[in-house]
Amino acid sequence: MALGSLVSAPPPPPRGGPQCQRRRQPASPRFRPRGGGCPVPRRPPRGLRARGGGAGGPGGRPGGGAHGRAASPLSRGLGGEGGKLPGLGSGPLRPPALRARPPAPPPAPQCPPWPKPTTTSSSCCSSGTRGWARLVSSFASQRTASTTPTSPPSVASQVQPLQSPQYCGAPVPRLPILPGSPPQRVRPLLGIDFKIRTVDVEGKKIKLQVWDTAGQERFKTITTAYYRGAMGIILVYDITDEKSFENIQNWMKSIKENASAGVERLLLGNKCDMEAKRKVQKERAVKLAREHGIRFFETSAKSSTNVDEAFSSLARDILLKSGGRRPGNSHKPPGTDLRACDKKNTSKCSLG
């Protein structure tokens, strides 16, 4: 569901003239029909009604016509019809069929309206199927150099449709503990934060748009709106928080319902530097990842363990998928493709 659709209920059709249903309602001084419109209590004398603008009353605008609600916000949006099309308003009342139709509801936004990346490259909206990867991740960035919009241009042209990898933050602590990152966060207010992250995939720099979503239930409507169009989603739980792990199943379900089919997913168990407080054993997460046929890493935003690896891994998978360069592997049967296994493990947090 796009956010826009929540606010774009189609407006009511214009009413007025012979079909006006609001005859008994007093005209609001503010929206009193100028062209005669809806003949609310004070109707003009019969002789004047059809002159100079359809049903226009005395002083009615030419063409104000049968639009009883010509001055309403809705009809103003249509330009008052007759006011803009001289001639149409003259003559007798026009049948409802000739009256302007209500404006179509605005199209649902194709991608989240805010914030747009400030890179010189295409945004998620303008790029169509070509552009930066958009990824919502809990750990949006670690190194300022690689995440600022002024990073060197990436080889986006070689990037296959990286439209919008996305991360749905499980209700776990935020990962991007970025030294030097601003202390203030917009996410607590809006449920969404945005970053650019550059990763290296086979020698190519890939920029990711990272939408860092809050995991709390109260933000769910907003965050699920961001699934659509995402190319990748990172689910993060906190290894010291059993509940956050349990919630992963809910998020998986939510992704299935809201995200594009075939979106790449990645499971991360964060805070692996806190072994002493571990509540979620790695084996459980491995099993869960196998069930869903996705990769899994244990990470630490604090010690930067596996963070780069996780992003790169996801970016690589997205590239492969969108480029069709993974022959015969478009379908990932559960339990057969825990792809972290084929990576070299550089950390005790990695899945081996």
Ligand SMILES: Nc1nc2c(ncn2[C@@H]2O[C@H](COP(=O)(O)OP(=O)(O)OP(=O)(O)O)[C@@H](O)[C@H]2O)c(=O)[nH]1
């Ligand atoms: N030790 C340790 N602490 C971490 C790690 N990642 C995050 N934290 C801490 O966890 C706490 C929560 O971090 P946030 O970044 O606010 O978590 P969040 O995912 O944004 O949380 P929500 O907004 O509720 O989704 C902070 O105190 C962080 O310092 C990690 O890898 N290791």
